[in-house]
Amino acid sequence: MDKEIYHHAKAKLQDYAPLVGRSTIEALNALAGRLSGKVVQNINSTYTGGGVAEILTRMVPLLNQLGVDARWTTIKGDDRFFGVTKKFHNALHGKAEHVSPEDFSIFLEVSRKNLEELKFNGDIIFVHDPQPVVLISKKQEIGERWVWRCHIDVSNPDEKVWEFLKSYVVDYDATVFSAPNFARKLPNRQFLIHPSIDPLSDKNKDLSPEVIDSVLHKYGLDKEKPMIVQVSRFDYLKDPIGVIEAFEMVRKNIPCQLVLAGGTATDDPESDKVLQEVNDRASSNPDIHVLLIPPESDIEINALQRAASVIMQKSIKEGFGLTVTEGLWKGKPVVASAVGGIQLQIKNKFTGLLCHSIEGAAFAIRLLLSNPEYAQWLGKNGLEHVRQNFLITRHLKDYLMLFVSLYYPQDVIHL
DSSP states (O other): OBBOGGGOOSGGGGHHHHOOOOHHHHHHHHHHHTTTTEEEEEESSSSSSSSHHHHHHHHHHHHHHOEEEEEEEEEEHHHHHHHHHHHHHHTTTTTTOOHHHHHHHHHHHHHHHHHOOOOOOOOOEEEESSSTGGGGHHHHHOEEEEEEEEOOSSOOOOOOOOHHHHHHHHSSSSEEEEEEEEGOOSSEEEEEOOBOOOOSSSSTTTOOOHEEEEEEEEOOTTTTTTTEEEESOGGHHHOOHHHHHHHHHHHHOHHHHHHHEEOTTTTTHHHHHHHHHHHHHHTTTTEEEEOOOOOTTTHHHHHHHOOOSEEOOOSSSSSOHHHHHHHHHTOOOEEEEOOOTTTHHHHHHHEEEEESSHHHHHHHHHHHHHHHHHHHHHHHHHHHHHHHHBBBBHHHHHHHHHHHHHHHHOOOOOO
């Protein structure tokens, strides 16, 4: 069933002109004109939770404003299926996982059901991530252009899992990766497209001091005490325990508080277990606040990030790390692991600080809390880096150019 999200698009395209320039909006309209009459069907595994759903929630309505008939469909899956796809996710990131023949059978069984039940209504079928990858089996029957968009870091995958997925990926007309080092050796055309944030969304728009203070009061946070904030779903790959350990090192010398804020995703059965472990680890320290924030709480996430003294993203693996983008956009100094797409966003000691260990993260946090002028300078640089490279208007342009290239492969597009 397609998600009806078009009425949620509060921002209009012209509202972005003050941030990115009128010429950018004109270029988007020109590109969209070349797709007149085409339907783009996005397919992923969930409408809520995670960066893919968040991007599509904003992207689909804006494409429709441009006159591109964009739609959004999700596959169905039970707990067994999402348990397997979580294993796939971890294995593709290079984590040791026991993926059994039965796991592959479960994945294929649910995929076959989706092939039978899903309504394919796009001229361009835009499939996101491994969960729906088998849908390409429908290509021979219905034709159309097919694109597989990989949002995760597959630079060092478990080869058994990757080879299984690759047997389907090779049949797509094109593949899209978020960073150069994620790309794999494939026979089809590959595109490099960075993810983005929407600067006018509730999660990223400017907030008044009163709104920020009300959120801090709601969660019992002290606005006078330096605050380190990590916003992420509760996932081992986000290393929330490592964040706590780094914070405890800093707190020995500098009074501060830690906020671990996030939610769970419907396609991630492991997240409840991680949340419980984090709560257990944090329970004895009153300066550690673990906040399970439900979907549609973007204003609260925004307020927490804007109230932060330092924003962290201590991921062990990361596809891109949109929470880093959000922190940079708010002019905050960011400390993040030197993994995945984070390295495209943080130029070390210029737009933020990269770390390679718990001790390194603690050192970086101490440095920023002790040098507020340096922290402010990093934040300013980070904001401009996002303005130039990681806003949704640039993302829209890249997707439109991708779609056009599927029909006009020999054309050179000048903007």
